[in-house]
Amino acid sequence: MAKYQRLMDDVQQQIEAGIWPPGTKLPSLRQQVAQQGLSLMTVLHAYELLESQGWIVSRPQSGYYVAPRALAVKPLSVAISEKVDINDFVFDVLQATRDPSIVPFGSAFPDPALFPQRQLMRSLANVSHQLTASDALHNLPPGNATLRQLLAQRYARQGIMLSPDEIVITSGALEALNLSLQSLTEPGDYVVIEQPSFYGALQAIERLKLKALAIPSDPTHGIDLVQLEETLQRWPVKACWLMTTLQNPLGVTLTPERKQQLVELLAQHQVPMIEDDVYSELWNGTTPPLPAKAWDRQGNVLHCGSFSKSLVAGFRVGWVAAGKHAQRIQRLQLMSTLSTSAPMQLALADFLATRRYDVHLKRLRQILAKRQQMARQSLLKVLPARSTVTEASGGYFLWVTLPETINTIVLYQQALAAGISIAPGQLFATGDQFNHCFRLNTAWPWDTRAEAAMETLGRIMAEMAQS
Numbered sequence: 001m002a003k004y005q006r007l008m009d010d011v012q013q014q015i016e017a018g019i020w021p022p023g024t025k026l027p028s029l030r031q032q033v034a035q036q037g038l039s040l041m042t043v044l045h046a047y048e049l050l051e052s053q054g055w056i057v058s059r060p061q062s063g064y065y066v067a068p069r070a071l072a073v074k075p076l077s078v079a080i081s082e083k084v085d086i087n088d089f090v091f092d093v094l095q096a097t098r099d100p101s102i103v104p105f106g107s108a109f110p111d112p113a114l115f116p117q118r119q120l121m122r123s124l125a126n127v128s129h130q131l132t133a134s135d136a137l138h139n140l141p142p143g144n145a146t147l148r149q150l151l152a153q154r155y156a157r158q159g160i161m162l163s164p165d166e167i168v169i170t171s172g173a174l175e176a177l178n179l180s181l182q183s184l185t186e187p188g189d190y191v192v193i194e195q196p197s198f199y200g201a202l203q204a205i206e207r208l209k210l211k212a213l214a215i216p217s218d219p220t221h222g223i224d225l226v227q228l229e230e231t232l233q234r235w236p237v238k239a240c241w242l243m244t245t246l247q248n249p250l251g252v253t254l255t256p257e258r259k260q261q262l263v264e265l266l267a268q269h270q271v272p273m274i275e276d277d278v279y280s281e282l283w284n285g286t287t288p289p290l291p292a293k294a295w296d297r298q299g300n301v302l303h304c305g306s307f308s309k310s311l312v313a314g315f316r317v318g319w320v321a322a323g324k325h326a327q328r329i330q331r332l333q334l335m336s337t338l339s340t341s342a343p344m345q346l347a348l349a350d351f352l353a354t355r356r357y358d359v360h361l362k363r364l365r366q367i368l369a370k371r372q373q374m375a376r377q378s379l380l381k382v383l384p385a386r387s388t389v390t391e392a393s394g395g396y397f398l399w400v401t402l403p404e405t406i407n408t409i410v411l412y413q414q415a416l417a418a419g420i421s422i423a424p425g426q427l428f429a430t431g432d433q434f435n436h437c438f439r440l441n442t443a444w445p446w447d448t449r450a451e452a453a454m455e456t457l458g459r460i461m462a463e464m465a466q467s
């Protein structure tokens with residue numbers, strides 16, 4: 001038996017025997033080196049493996065501790081990633097979707113022709129006549145007061161009472177999400193995400209040098225709450241980054257009961273939740289979904305929203321309803337991007353002051369639902385046997401699962417050579433669990449070009465399924 005394995009066995013047996021109860025500090029690496037006569041590398045390797053198996057946890061600048069409830073560890077299908085490495089691939093895929101000659105099935109953006117461009121430009125023109133030199137100062141973090149007030153009124157209409165002072169305006173939801181995560185964590189901390197999840201979460205975790213605990217999510221129910229609870233019991237989780245409505249890429253929306261359970265579970269473990277809620281205005285059905293924030297009684301949910309998916313992508317305006325965390329987020333914003341562009345904030349405040357946004361949203365939802373249905377029908381005709389496709393309740397993504405023999409990175413490359421992009425499953429995971437899946441954007445007009453592209457995609461998939 002290798003030396004590191006012997007040390008692992010010893011430590012496991014000592015934990016099981018109660019010599020080191022949950023939460024106690026283990027002998028340091030140097031103490032083990034001196035006591036066992038092993039090299040530092042061997043001890044470190046054993047401790048890292050024990051950590052990845054859930055027996056122990058490391059705390060930066062403090063040492064290794066027995067994990068809470070480490071006894072009788074059973075393997076979880078929670079994916080633990082000490083190091084997330086996703087950026088290069090995301091850049092390549094995003095680059096491909098920017099070329100207008102490529103059919104944008106892999107795009108993350110909605111068709112901009114669906115947005116009220118002329119009205120927005122009128123708002124921009126209105127405010128530009130009144131802009132003064134000091135407007136840049138008045139719209140520094142937390143952002144334009146009128147815009148924050150209008151957002152607080154939208155929350156109030158959903159029954160969510162929060163003060164405009166709890167809201168920070170940001171450069172898109174991406175900044176809101178990143179600053180929220182940064183405000184809650186230190187490098188080396190554990191963060192819960194979903195599997196599969198939005199690649200922006202994986203990129204942020206990589207950039208902030210955090211460790212990911214990825215809880216399985218499925219297209220029918222969303223995140224597995226049982227596995228989440230076990231993970232919260234076992235690991236010192238500092239924050240969660242989750243989507244509870246129209247999750248990207250699965251399209252799943254948690255039921256109100258499950259949203260409530262989720263919020264209560266996290267409150268019980270005092271783990272704050274960053275709620276990534278950029279698609280919720282694109283619901284399809286009879287009742288608008290409430291965010292998990294609606295059940296938050298302890299100010300534990302940082303709710304991140306955006307206009308990028310529902311009104312205008314190019315203005316880059318989003319926000320976070322951060323409650324008690326708002327001050328820290330403002331400080332982080334002042335130290336990084338300084339503030340969201342003042343004219344854009346003012347133009348949105350002008351636009352939102354009337355009912356135009358709600359009128360636009362109603363029309364947008366209808367068109368997106370119709371396009372999604374057409375794309376799904378067309379896709380179903382060309383999918384290889386044993387494939388499945390989600391039935392989303394809104395938004396503009398479908399998640400396709402192909403037979404496991406088809407690698408969607410190869411499919412992506414072959415489709416791209418034929419002038420079609422897709423978003424391969426690997427973009428949304430820390431491992432290779434979704435290498436036979438892809439996300440399809442359905443927001444674009446379903447015309448002859450799209451139909452022809454779907455047929456080509458079907459031909460490539462059929463060839464791959466046969467080989």
Ligand SMILES: Cc1ncc(COP(=O)(O)O)c(C=O)c1O
Nearest residue numbers: 108172173174198248306308318
């Ligand atoms: C799930 C999710 N969250 C956040 C964002 C970023 O939103 P914004 O464009 O407002 O920064 C995106 C954009 O693709 C997204 O899909």
